[in-house]
Amino acid sequence: MEGCPRNKETCPKLLDLIPQGRKWYQEEKNNTDQENKLELRLAPPGGDEEATSAMTKKKIETRNNTKKEAEDKSLFNLSGNHFSPPKNTTYNPHISLKRTAPGPVVGWPPVRSFRKNLANTISSKLGNESSLGGQVNKSGDCEKQVQPSKREGMFVKINMDSVPIGRKVDLNAYNSYEHLSFAVDKLFRGLLAAQRDTSGGEGEEKPIIGLLDGKGEFTLTYEDNEGDKMLVGDVPWQMFVSSVKRLRVIKSSEISSALRFGCSKQQKMRA
């Protein structure tokens, strides 16, 4: 592209044309650093690292705070005013914390609501189970409604200890942990009873309760998209839905071992 200033030497001249006249070319280095960051990255295009580097400039996680403060200080020195960086970075619910799979962002992509509903119609017709129930929320809080409620079915596998048959649940059909817990009970109650029957147990169906508080015989755990095993119930529901990859109902007595040793394969090997 002609006239395009790739060359560092020409850049200061072009910047001089801008009437403001501040000495921003000192910041040139930072820009180049930014580009270098992009070039040196080994991550796939559009992957984690770019997103992270771009997002560290924005207010998100507190653990990035110190690094950000340093950058902010140099930036604000420019204008001669010193704005000290905020002590509390407000958690911004808009920007997704996910780095691998970008979660739903409010108001993005910039299409009108009726077009988003249209898109849902398409997905549902493509054979996925749809959960089109969600109307566009008209209240002022509609920004808080995260998109998953409008997606096609979000099926994850669920297995239960001592039950050989696994099932699948559509997480979009639920809106809370309690709801999910009930569903798990319904799914496995009969199967569990059948298992116990054959192994000489009582055979009557007992409700599966206490999945979330550790008080029941069983506890619900999940594996997230980073492969970590976690107890269900610790994070906000929507965050859970956007990170969960599979579910497992384990015996409460085996919680500590199940969670410490990452994958179930290892667990089986130990047992």
Add this chain to the structure above:
Amino acid sequence: MNYFPDEVIEHIFDFIASHKDRNSISLVSKSWHKIERCSRKKVFIGNCYAINPERLIERFPSLRSLTLKGKPHFADFNLVPHEWGGFVHPWIDALAKARVGLEELRLKRMVVSDESLELLSRSFASFKSLVLVSCEGFTTDGLASIAANCRHLRELDLQENEIEDHRGQWLNCFPETSTALTSLNFSCLKGETNLAALERLVARSPNLESLKVNRAVPLDALTRLMSCAPQLVDLGVGSYENEPDQESFVKLMDAIKKCTELRSLSGFSEVAPLCLTAFYPICENLTSLNLSYAAEIQGNHLVRFIQFCKRLQRLWILDSIGDKGLEVVASTCKELQELRVFPSDLHDEEDNDTAVTEIGLVAISAGCPKLHSILYFCKQMTNAALITVAKNCPNFIRFRLCILEPNKPDHTTSQSLDEGFGAIVQACKGLRRLSVSGLLTDKVFLYIGMYAEQLEMLSIAFAGDTDKGMLYVLNGCKKMRKLEIRDSPFGNAALLADVDKYRTMRSLWMSSCEVTLGGCKRLARNAPWLNVEIINENENNDLMERNEEDEREKVDRLYLYRTVVGARKDAPPCVTIL
């Protein structure tokens, strides 16, 4: 001192329609100012809070046509609370009280109530035209008042509004004597339609040129409608999920064949492929085609249809058309001026091979020399493609590219898209509107500031690194009117650098950026002619009660605009005007 009598000057002014030109005229001299304002018939107000109705009426007593816009653009994407404002009632009220001879009202993103519509319908005997775009707050009862009371109604055009449908008989409310309709668009109504009333209305409206029905009008009704209105120029059809039987199909096609004046086709919220083929006879006459609601239709059917549309100037389509489909468009539609490609799959669940990429965009730019407006949603882009597009199409006036994933770089080089967009602004010297996306650093804004001299509206999301980015734009783009920014690291330094710049702009929107409450307060102090609005999600937030500490608090959403009437009084609790 004028060389001609006032009447002559006024007559000369009559030939000048553009608002900008008339605004310029009124600055020439006191005499011209007076003649101009007394003869002005049409007024456009881009921000309803920049002025109030009383001052409007005082200045333009002969007002006949008023256009008003309310909420900021990002309200379309749910970033503005519904109760934010933009109420039309005070305007209608004031105009009615002053007995202005209003004939035409066009509203965009405003809140309209049934009471307002009723008042409107009763207050202006010569009222002819009502156009509502992206408005809300009313029901079909309001429409009934308009239908019943506006004796001279010619145009009722409802585009993409949120209307509560009471499934009433509003269409029945058009009196039998009403025969002046030229345009009727109720495509956004969700409920059932009284087909008999509609057919009678269309039958007694020989001047009807534009008819856009809603989903509930079935195929046989459409056939009858078209049969009694072969003069139609602009048709919006309903939803036709099921394939028609042979007889219906033949009747439909016969009716369509008679509509030799038909130039514009839209609707098709669902359409079985066979239905689409019924329109083949008039394809070659079409200049405007909107198939962007046709969710189910597969790319190949779309392509087959478009192949016949050689005179197309405007095309709105879904990305299910694919790159291959766009290549067909490029080779067929040599008259194409405006293209919009909307996303059909928003969830990125699968690797959608049929969606569009940079290849389709390049093909269009190469094949359509008259292209000047584009809105393009895609999953990936490259600098090389954008550079090629810029070379092929230096005539862009509107260039809006939306890469669905925020911060996505050039997928072949992993670099930012600065160079690509830079090429666009450098080549397209007449560019007035630009939306950028993908991975972008401050550099792209340097280019925009340098080259985009005619740029009036810029939309930024997830872009830039430092305040410099925003400053390049504010300093460089002399004609900037509307700047909207979200999720970008621009803060107080950029916001406050040149306060007087905002005198030349209509508005600035910043959400999820780095500006703080302190910065906004400071701006408000330095610019009393600005309304600086802070919008908070938590309605119970009373910002003014917070202590000094919280000046460092980041502002969730900032919307500022110049105004001559000070802070508005109708702001809801979630909005604080500093």
